[in-house]
Amino acid sequence: MSRLVVVSNRVAIPSDGKVSSGGLAVGLLGALEQTGGIWFGWSGDIVSGTSANAGPKIERKGEVTYATVGLSRRDYDQYYRGFSNAMLWPVFHYRNDLARYDRQEYVGYRRVNSWLAQQLIPLLEPDDIIWVHDYHLLPFADALRAAGVKNRIGFFLHIPFPSPQILLTIPPHEDLMKSLCSYDLVGFQVQSDLDAFCDYVVRIAHGTVSEDKHISAYGRTLQGGVYGIGIFPDDVAEQARRPENRKPVLELKQSLAGRKLIMSVDRLDYSKGLVERFRAFERLLETTPSLQGDVAFVQIAPPTRSDVQTYQQIRERLEYEAGRINGRFSSLNYAPIRYLNRGFDHRMLMSLFRASDVGFVTPLRDGMNLVAKEYVAAQDPDDPGVLVLSCFAGAAAEMTGALIVNPHDIAGMAEALERALSMTLPHRQARHQENIEVLRKNNLGVWRESFLRDLRACRVEEAQDDTLDTRACLTA
Numbered sequence: 001m002s003r004l005v006v007v008s009n010r011v012a013i014p015s016d017g018k019v020s021s022g023g024l025a026v027g028l029l030g031a032l033e034q035t036g037g038i039w040f041g042w043s044g045d046i047v048s049g050t051s052a053n054a055g056p057k058i059e060r061k062g063e064v065t066y067a068t069v070g071l072s073r074r075d076y077d078q079y080y081r082g083f084s085n086a087m088l089w090p091v092f093h094y095r096n097d098l099a100r101y102d103r104q105e106y107v108g109y110r111r112v113n114s115w116l117a118q119q120l121i122p123l124l125e126p127d128d129i130i131w132v133h134d135y136h137l138l139p140f141a142d143a144l145r146a147a148g149v150k151n152r153i154g155f156f157l158h159i160p161f162p163s164p165q166i167l168l169t170i171p172p173h174e175d176l177m178k179s180l181c182s183y184d185l186v187g188f189q190v191q192s193d194l195d196a197f198c199d200y201v202v203r204i205a206h207g208t209v210s211e212d213k214h215i216s217a218y219g220r221t222l223q224g225g226v227y228g229i230g231i232f233p234d235d236v237a238e239q240a241r242r243p244e245n246r247k248p249v250l251e252l253k254q255s256l257a258g259r260k261l262i263m264s265v266d267r268l269d270y271s272k273g274l275v276e277r278f279r280a281f282e283r284l285l286e287t288t289p290s291l292q293g294d295v296a297f298v299q300i301a302p303p304t305r306s307d308v309q310t311y312q313q314i315r316e317r318l319e320y321e322a323g324r325i326n327g328r329f330s331s332l333n334y335a336p337i338r339y340l341n342r343g344f345d346h347r348m349l350m351s352l353f354r355a356s357d358v359g360f361v362t363p364l365r366d367g368m369n370l371v372a373k374e375y376v377a378a379q380d381p382d383d384p385g386v387l388v389l390s391c392f393a394g395a396a397a398e399m400t401g402a403l404i405v406n407p408h409d410i411a412g413m414a415e416a417l418e419r420a421l422s423m424t425l426p427h428r429q430a431r432h433q434e435n436i437e438v439l440r441k442n443n444l445g446v447w448r449e450s451f452l453r454d455l456r457a458c459r460v461e462e463a464q465d466d467t468l469d470t471r472a473c474l475t476a
């Protein structure tokens with residue numbers, strides 16, 4: 001079988017045989033280990049100009065070669081902090097009000113994509129399959145193609161794809177869409193994202209989309225598909241039951257003194273709906289006074305991208321809200337909100353999920369939201385907690401056993417919390433069972449296997465004109 005080359009903005013190199021973060025890294029590593037391959041991307045380091053020109057740093061671990069490069073300060077500012085996170089991220093999450101366009105940053109974004117492609121090319125073999133991840137790398141295939149690379153190249157978007165009217169607010173939207181059409185396969189988390197992409201192709205680019213999502217636009221042909229990312233639920237359950245987490249969980253339970261626990265875990269990001277969530281919890285205490293003193297809300301949200309201004313603002317806003325609500329409802333031995341602005345070990349988080357009564361996951365927009373899936377998988381099936389989930393998380397399409405809420409409806413979220421906290425055991429069990437079956441069926445292995453199967457089925461066709469290398473897929 002041909003070798004796999006994974007390309008992502010950041011590379012998760014395992015230390016001491018362990019993969020640091022959540023399930024995605026485990027899933028990608030599993031795929032790389034099956035065929036052998038390369039994981040290529042940014043090391044996370046900012047380096048001086050000369051080091052940036054030194055070529056990738058190569059580390060081999062088993063069947064997998066990790067090839068990482070540093071970025072110069074200018075590249076980081078323009079490609080990562082600038083166009084990726086101050087423009088693409090907000091717009092793709094329907095927050096074009098927060099987006100800031102700078103033409104120089106876009107030039108930098110394309111320059112870094114081309115430079116990254118040049119760094120990868122010497123490592124490629126002719127029949128490698130290349131799998132590129134996420135919004136930082138929309139033009140990556142375009143850069144490879146411009147350098148004559150003919151391999152199959154697939155792209156998976158982890159975040160939502162916006163409807164055309166939103167996408168049009170990005171000045172170089174057409175340039176980006178043309179670039180995306182250089183891939184052979186473009187995958188999305190949910191059907192509505194693929195539909196939005198096809199909508200642009202048909203209405204704005206005047207291309208065509210067949211019933212099986214075979215797409216022709218800008219003189220190129222490609223395949224579109226939906227591949228909702230999953231987790232390995234049994235691994236999560238095992239992490240949640242780990243004996244070494246028993247002590248901290250016990251300490252948490254003791255500190256709760258019999259109170260019910262609502263739990264949320266996110267990166268500190270304005271797309272995650274944290275302010276609305278805090279307000280919904282406040283509304284719950286207001287409308288159900290019997291719960292005052294009887295329920296605690298733990299929000300874990302370590303800061304990310306703290307050098308982007310909108311992230312500094314959301315952090316200040318949340319600190320204000322947590323302080324205000326606690327000031328309003330605390331007593332000498334009770335503070336309703338515990339807002340922890342720091343990271344936790346992933347396995348510990350799974351144990352905390354298991355110890356809680358409600359998982360409160362209410363993003364304003366989210367590609368999938370793996371926290372929602374992990375929350376379900378971490379539960380004790382004999383006494384499971386209830387998932388309260390935003391209708392704007394990709395996960396809502398699958399987690400039909402959750403209580404689905406609109407994160408803009410504060411009163412509706414408060415009612416759902418009340419319902420979750422008072423739900424009888426048989427109802428909790430039935431909802432949990434429904435969710436866990438879906439998690440098993442659509443696990444992380446299914447996600448990566450189905451994407452790679454479809455990418456392998458793409459074949460090179462005769463170029464339709466002498467500058468373009470067009471491809472088609474044998475199966476949808």
Ligand code: ADQ
Pocket residue numbers: 021022023024158159229265266267300301302342343344345346349366367368369370371372374
């Ligand atoms: P994220 O926006 O980071 O990911 P999410 O899917 O919720 O969001 O989390 C990814 C992983 O990070 C999970 O394994 C989760 O446990 C972990 N994580 C989240 N918050 C954490 C915290 N406070 N401390 C420690 N770990 C934490 C992007 C998209 C999502 C999509 C994923 C995967 O934004 O929509 O689900 O990629 O495709």
